[in-house]
Amino acid sequence: MAATVSAAAPIGPKRRMSRTALFExxxxxxFISPWIFGFLVFEFGPLIAAGYLSLTKYDILTPPRFTGLANFDKMFTRDPLFWKSLWVTAIYSLSVVFLGVILGVMLAVLLNQKIRGMSLYRTVYYLPAVVSGVAVAYMWAWVFRPEAGIINYGLSLIGITGPNWLFSTTWTLPAFVIMSLWAVGGGMVLYLAGLQGVPTQLYEAASLDGATRWASFWNVTLPMISPVIFFNFIIGIIGSFQVFTSAFVITKGGPANSTLFFVLYLYRHAFENFKMGYAAALGMILFLVIMTLTIISFRLSNRLVFYEGRIT
Amino acid sequence: MSNKRLSRRQFLRGAAVVGASVPFLQACGGGPEAADEADSGSEAAEPTMEKTSVRYAQVIGPLDKQVDMFNEQSDSVHVEFELVPWGEHADKLLIDVAAGTAPDLWFIGGPWWIQIKRKKVALSISEFLANDPDVVMDDFEFPADSDWGMLDGEIYGLPTNSVILRGLAYSEDRFAEAGLDLPNDEWTFADVAAAGPQLNRGEESYAMTSPLLAGDLYLTTIWQNGGQIISEDESKCLLDQPEAVEAVEQLVAWTEFSMKPGQHAALGDFPTASGKIAMWPMVLADWDTWLKVTANDETNQWMTWWPSITNPPAVDVYAGSVHMEAIWSESDKVDAAWEFFIWRAINQDSLDYQITLFPINYRMDATVRSAITNERQAAFLTLHLPITDLSTGEYWGPSTTEILNAFRSEYELAVLGEKTAREAMEAATAAIDVIIEDA
Incomplete structure (x- = not known):
């Protein structure tokens, strides 16, 4: 009955917005118009243009020629480097994101202790995250030198002959993963903020229930900072799939394409081979890959991430 | 002055209007040039008022002095020098051309030239050359009317400098130490292979730098052995043919006595300046670079031509890289651009200055004799002249850098021992055939 009344109830007069609300x-x-302007002109516009260019043959110097899905056809059926670059990037991304999360959380837990000089430690660990990518790449090129590099020197002290890190199809990718973990301090700051937001009464309650330190960490800390972990995970995926600078500076994709990351491959087509249409098609694939991974992550997050606000 | 305070709402409204206006005001502001023009006084603007101003993009920084010399001499043209980093110059030029804002004159590195030329981005200068009474075509070291500068019977550019040919540099001390005769212009790969193991002394000194060489040396070696990268009609890659495979095998064999890739970095920014490396490839006649890589020519080193697989080689040819200068086809100041263009290429004052920097492409021998007093420097600067006529522009095919990358990645696998030279070249051929098909 109530439902019937509700359904039959006349719609009231449209509420007019007050002058105050309108002005606000x-x-x-x-206030947000500069961002909207920037987004439309510098992001959405180029995205649409790239979508169109991906369907063309375009060498920059002559007008684009519409070729339909030819670029995608070539990519999936006749271009082994497309699959190679995707594979290299996926392996790198998987390693960097998972190791980055684990190390970042471990580091944050360590830096969440109450000891003297903690601010200094935090600054030191965060510092690599703000150093220029090119400078970092050059520094690591020195670190990984086969004879006089610090890593191989360290290994030699314990009787191990280090590999030729940057000229070995086996070791180059691990070298890049190690290099990226150096900047784990960026994520660490967020984990630290998350850790400091965990209510202390939860630990007290766990302690009263007889929980060990590990049990407290596993059942209290991790669930409470899981939104931060999830955020870093998503940002990590997006960032690691776009890795470019270090490979461009140090190896140029070599040796034998073992560090041919996807964006480097895209760059080669756009600015070395003048195949802007094909590069745009690669860009669209990258967009789709990242979007798909992000959607899957969000779906999984319903089961894996704990949001305090959802407790009813 | 009013003491009235702004309400929160008034403040928000005002701030939002100001915030939103900034990007639009910036967009309408005319960019930094407008500000520069407004700032510059009448004195600074004077040359451009009286002379036709043309823009010249170049990657070689010291050539700004050459531009200054021209600006002092010319009554009608003023050249604005725009220094562009080597690593970005081709990208920047392409984008400028696409945007319609390219410089009137520009430098372009050899690897990009043929693709640029085919797009007719450069102006045909055939008529200018033919009608200029000062130009003597035979005086160009690398012929202006060679295939390299021409397309469909028209000349589109002139080399910046003399053809860049790589040779074999060597340390006289390391050879004396090993009791070996010095390399000479009759050396073959067999001589290098025989000397290599005797020159290799572990970490004390090295027989040779890495067998990862420059593109022109791969090409020279393959061509001299009778091989080709692609067929004449550019329809098929030929790297899997026996002549090409044999040439690659010979280069890969040097791995046995070469430094490990990356190892040279331990010897500093200029590893050859340490005197610890017995042989290495280097551009012939590039005196400025020579001074850097040999500690100011004080380490008892010298150069000869790059060895061939056999003597005489199956084909007497050297792959040379030629950087080019051209005038933009859409320039609206073509006559003014030409005035500087040809002055830079053939004027004796210009040549006298350029010869202090690098080998030139016009009256090289005569200019060296008249302008260079240091005998050793003069001898070095002319090392390449006897083989200049044998040189052909480095060209890997219709998508040069893409094909070179495909070759190089497979060659690296052969050097690393993960594939035989034959397997590597077969894989390279398959990859390059796809590239050619799409070109």
Whole structure:
């Protein structure tokens, strides 16, 4: 009965927005208008243009020629380097994201202790995250030198002959993973903020229940910082799939394409081979890959991530 | 002055309007040039008022002095020098051309030239050359009317400098130490292979730098052995043919007595300056670089031509890289651009200055004799002249860098011992055939 009444109830007169609300809305839109302008001109516009260019043959110097899905056909059926670059990037991304999360959390837990000089330690660990990518790449090129590099020198002290890190199809990718973990401090700061937001009464309750330190970490700390871990995971996937600078500076994709990351391959087509249409098609694939991984992660997050606000 | 305070709402409104206006005001502001023009006084603007101003993009920094010399001499043209980093110059030029804002004159590295030329981005200069009474075509070291500069019977550019030919540099001390005769222009790969093991003394000194060489040396070796990268009609890769495979096998064999890739870095920025390396490839006649890599020519080193697989080689040819200068086909100041273009290429003052930097492409021998007083430097600068006529521009095919990358990645696998030279070249051929098909 109530439902019937509700359904039959006349719709009331449209509420007019007050002058105050109207002005505040306009002010709000004006405030965000620089961002909207930037997004439309520098992101959405190029995205649409790239979508169109991916369906063309375009060498920059002559007008694009529409070729339909030819670029994608070549990519999937006749271009082994497309699959190679995707594979190299996927392996790198998987290693960097998982190791980055584990190391970042471990580091944050260590730096969450109450000891003297902690601010200094935190700064030191965060510092690599703000150093220029090119400078970092050059530094690591020295670190990985086969004879006089610090890593192989360290290994030689314990009787191990280190590999030729940057000229071995086996060791180059692990070298790049190690290099990326150096900047784990960026994520660590967020984990640290997450750790400091965990209510102490939860630990007290766990302690009263007889939980060990490990049990507290596993059942209290991790679930409470899981949104931060999830955030870093997503950002990590997006970032690691776009890795470019270090490979461009140090190996140029070699040896034998063992560090041919996807964006480096895209760059080669766009700016070395002048195949802008094909490069745009590679860009669209990268967009789809990252979007798909992000959607899958969000779906999984319902089961793996604990949001305090959802407790009813 | 009013003491009235702004309400929160008034403040928000005002701030939002200001915030939103900034990007639009910036966009309408005319960019840094407008500000520069407004800032510059009438004195600074004077040359451009009286002379036609043309833009010249170049990667060789010291050539700005050459531009200054021209600007002092010319009554009608003022050249604005734009220094572009080597690593970005081709990308930048392409984007500038696409945007319609390219410089009137520009430098382009050899590897990009043929693709640029085919797109007719450069102006045909055949008529200018024919009508200029000062130009003597036979005086160009690398012929202006060679295939390299021409397309469909028209000349589109002139080399920046003399053809870049790589030779074999060597340490006289290391050879004396090993009791070996010095390399000479009759050396073959067999001589290098015989000397290599005797020159290799572990970490004390090395027989040779890495067998990972420059593109022109791969090409020279393959061509001299009678091989080809692609067929004449550019329809098929020929790297899997026996002549090419044999040439690659010979280069890969040097791995046995070469430094490990990356090992040279332990010897500093200029490893050859340490005197610890017995042989290495280097550009012939590039005196400026020579001084850097030999500690100011004080380490008892010298150069000869790159050895061939057999003497005489199956084909007497050297792959040379030729950097080019051209005038933009869409320039609206073509006559002014030409005035500087040809002055840079053939004027004696210009040549006298250039010869202090690198080998030139016009009246090289005569200019060296008249402008260079250091005998050793003069001898070095002319090392390449006897083989200049044998040189052909480095060209890997219709998508040069892509084909070179495909070759190099497989060659690296052969050097690393993960494939035989034959397997590597067969894989390279398959990859390059796909590239050719799409070109």
């Amino acid at each position: 809305n306009i002010a709000g839109f004006l």
